Amino acid sequence: MTQKPSVQNDAAFFELLGGGKEKPSEKKWGAGMVIAGITGGAALALSVICLPFVSPALRRVCLPYVPATNSQVENVLKALRGRSGRFVDLGSGDGRIVLSAAQAGFTPAEGVELNPWLVLYSKVQALRQGLSSTTSFHRRDLWKFSLKPYPNIVIFGVEEMMEELQLKLENEVEAGTHIVACRFPLPKLKPVATIGSGLDTVWLYTPNNNKEQEGRY
């Protein structure tokens, strides 16, 4: 005599498969939810981390994260040799120029950076290198940051922002301020020195110092 399928038999069969009171389809659904949750969470976390790196492309002036080379950093320090006091790197990235400036004796050496991960990374590096008391990193927009208190300013920008930045610098900096532009020069100011070559070139300016002597292009 063949046994007729019954509700009790089905349940016993699923129990035998190790499913307890759950049907296999319910188990699969549960596992699917867990996998979807994990991948969704990972994708969200990745987006949160990556967004600050891609968002510069959406701004009026696109200034992406491109770290200075070692020889660029050396050229910046050469340009400011003999100088001291307050220092700022506008768009400080991972903090390498600020940390090198602090090591060279600039105090405080500060960075202005929009990307929160790069600000965090810079602070951790400062801590690791024992420079946290002589450095600070501000999570701020460089266009809204006052440059007046800084006698030493560094910018590694992009060509399309340099003219606007030059106006901001000329309006805000005190006489005697030394400005170093990396890779792209300030378009309408004559540099007092050019150091390095190719992509690592830096230009030194003292815009409100002695306008007659420097002259304009």
Ligand SMILES: C[S@@+](CC[C@H](N)C(=O)[O-])C[C@H]1O[C@@H](n2cnc3c(N)ncnc32)[C@H](O)[C@@H]1O
């Ligand atoms: C070309 S990288 C230079 C990084 C660093 N100064 C160096 O030389 O290694 C420019 C940096 O400026 C930051 N940045 C872009 N727009 C900014 C803004 N409006 N205010 C502050 N930082 C900005 C970017 O996130 C990027 O880290």
